[in-house]
Amino acid sequence: AQSVTQLDSQVPVFEEAPVELRCNYSSSVSVYLFWYVQYPNQGLQLLLKYLSGSTLVKGINGFEAEFNKSQTSFHLRKPSVHISDTAEYFCAVSPYGAGSYQLTFGKGTKLSVIP
Amino acid sequence: KAGVTQTPRYLIKTRGQQVTLSCSPISGHRSVSWYQQTPGQGLQFLFEYFSETQRNKGNFPGRFSGRQFSNSRSEMNVSTLELGDSALYLCATSGGTSGGEQYFGPGTRLTVT
Numbered sequence: 001a002q003s004v005t006q007l008d009s010q011v012p013v014f015e016e017a018p019v020e021l022r023c024n025y026s027s028s029v030s031v032y033l034f035w036y037v038q039y040p041n042q043g044l045q046l047l048l049k050y051l052s053g054s055t056l057v058k059g060i061n062g063f064e065a066e067f068n069k070s071q072t073s074f075h076l077r078k079p080s081v082h083i084s085d086t087a088e089y090f091c092a093v094s095p096y097g098a099g100s101y102q103l104t105f106g107k108g109t110k111l112s113v114i115p
Numbered sequence: 116k117a118g119v120t121q122t123p124r125y126l127i128k129t130r131g132q133q134v135t136l137s138c139s140p141i142s143g144h145r146s147v148s149w150y151q152q153t154p155g156q157g158l159q160f161l162f163e164y165f166s167e168t169q170r171n172k173g174n175f176p177g178r179f180s181g182r183q184f185s186n187s188r189s190e191m192n193v194s195t196l197e198l199g200d201s202a203l204y205l206c207a208t209s210g211g212t213s214g215g216e217q218y219f220g221p222g223t224r225l226t227v228t
Contacts, residue, residue, distance in 0.1 A: 101215035
């Protein structure tokens with residue numbers, strides 16, 4: 001079984017400041033890692049994913065994340081946030097080679113960008 | 116390509132009734148998963164269908180069921196609705212790419228009164 005912990009439920013940050021949203025996971029098997037974003041009254045949009053290879057992955061809208069296997073973390077970062085980044089962000093994992101695409105999600109982090 | 120579509124977008128039902136939600140995947144996607152999103156429990160996996168077969172199921176009571184048709188469209192049904200079933204129900208589809216990245220629909224907001 002897998003579990004995902006998002007360490008901050010809410011993160012306020014001023015516009016143009018950097019931000020880091022933290023994610024730790026637990027799994028007895030290898031996993032794929034994802035970050036999704038959800039805007040109000042919408043579904044989830046994939047920001048980025050880590051499957052294998054380079055531990056630094058770049059996604060859409062200027063976001064990037066770094067996979068740290070020893071710390072079982074997959075933190076999301078953006079060097080300069082915009083008002084439009086205000087949304088809820090979810091970290092998720094799915095087991096590698098399990099024959100199923102089931103995602104296990106964290107509880108989410110609400111990012112509020114302050115003008 | 117058109118995205119994942121879900122119908123209806125909003126639904127109000129009374130306790131004890133049943134409801135059917137529909138999901139049309141992205142063209143070519145054969146995997147369809149359903150998730151329930153609530154403020155208290157967050158996003159929870161309900162079940163996944165692939166080529167008309169359920170291949171994985173989450174920890175939900177038997178009142179929650181689903182099916183997939185030959186064109187990959189999927190429906191989920193909830194019988195004997197309870198107040199606690201009020202939630203956003205999200206459908207996600209996958210084309211089987213490495214890692215199984217999933218694409219989500221806008222969801223169906225179900226309110227049980």
